[in-house]
Amino acid sequence: MIEINDIYFSYNHSPVIKGITHRFEKGSFSAILGPNGSGKTTLIRLLNHILKPLSGDILLNGISLNKMTIREIAREIAYVPQFQYNVFPSTVFDTVLLGRNPYIRWSPGSGDRKITSDILEKLHLSEVALKDINQLSGGQRQRVFIARALAQQPSIIILDEPTANLDIRYQNEVLELLGKLRQAGITIIMAIHDLNQALRYCPEFLIIDDGRIVAEGGLEVFDEQLIESVYKIKVKIFRESGQIYILPR
């Protein structure tokens, strides 16, 4: 469980996060939504302790992230960043093995390699285990980074736009995989732009605008007024057999 207590953050004196309080329960699957510049990515970086809040606190199972070392945090919180081209790519196996880094003292042992190979098999990456990650398709690459996160054996996985640059088939594949991980008890928090994909796969939502939470909860929080005020466009919401869809008008 991760708890945000009234955090504030600014880049060079311009405030980006202006008092956010929220609780992500164990095993929840939440989408952080909001327009460009609303503070989604900053919030994600704060949750991962890449950035430290100027005031307020983030508690992981009751302990402040400030009181934990970066290795201790890495054993609990894994992060899947947006796609980045690697100047010096390594193989898929080595990339996933790197997930063991927070546990390694001198060198990864046979246990670490076993964990890696099991995860590769579970995520259907065995075939490409020795390929350079730069040679993979976008969908495969995203699965490799999720595999690396799993190798950290974390209780929370945070993802920044995991479906960006993926075609619809790979988007579904990645989101379905995240749903399965959640069923295995891992807390999933992701920033995502595609409202309809979020609505389809995520049970919980956190909508932020201008550094503040404007809505939180399940599907029931969505209405046309909210979306129009946050995204500044006219939309229509369709409801069909428990599912909702948002279309621009």
Added chain:
Amino acid sequence: MIETEVLKKYNNYTRKRKSYLWIVLILMLVFAVLGISVGPSKVSMGDFLSVISGYGDETKNQIIFNLRLPRILAAILSGAALSVSGVVMQSILRNPLGSPFTLGLSNAAAFGAALAVILFGAGSTFSSNTDAVIISNPYITTISAFFWSLVASLLIIIVARKKGATPENMILTGIIASTLFTALTTGLQYIADDIQLSAIVFWTFGDLSKGGWKELLIQSLIILPVLLYFYYNRWNYNAIDSGDEAAHSLGTNTPALRLSGMIAASLATAAVVSFYGIIAFVGLVVPHIVRRIIGSNERFLIPGAALSGSAFLLGCDILARTVISPMVLPVGIITSLVGAPLFIFLLMRGIGSSQWK
């Protein structure tokens, strides 16, 4: 434990990388033995063995212990230091053009040497009968070169502390430091007299014959701990290779490692440059050649680059002593002459790590 298909493939893959390390180690030893016998006065294997076992004659003793052995050890140490510093600089700057000289170190060292020549008369030089320029008072030159290369790194540390240790800040500061020190050296060359000028220019030629046992001792006290430090952090450098944010979330303190890696690389490089002058190319090209053969996993790349750098510099030094024998060329010239075509050959042939799995 049952070995899965994936594990088998991966173990096979690592075995191949380990065999590369063994091959280069053997090559290095072969070069080292060759290096003992090659030179203006021939030393046979038998001479070497008798000297080692304490039965050699005085001349051979002198040649092996005071000339050849220190020179070979200097090549091994310097080659490893330059090459591994290159690997680490490339990784922490996330830039294929990273090298021990990216941060302006070599220019700063050259300036330090030039300053010593002009201020302390370290360069009261004369031509010996072999037509070589001799720098008298070499210690002041070395100390000054070392001091100024540390000034160059200090400049970058200050920028990193104030504005963040990002690759961009470091590379830009390095370029500015290079330009600044080059201008200062040019200024000194302009006011120098002919003898000083030749001493300044002579110093910049990388030459492994400049040192002896005392220099080697000082060098190894700096270089060996640095190499060990780099090897210890190999998995952290792998993490940095996958991006700053990813590295952080994998438990690696990227800014701290970037700064400490840079300082360590600077120390190791300064320990080579201030004793032997500028040995170009080893720190840039050897890492890339090794990357192309075994890939960029720092776990193999760091030891691979260390051994390959040593073997490469040893090989170049043997060439330097034989091409126009009995004259001995500065090894710094050979490293570029051999390194450039070798790298272009590898690039053209498309020999990449992907073909060796």
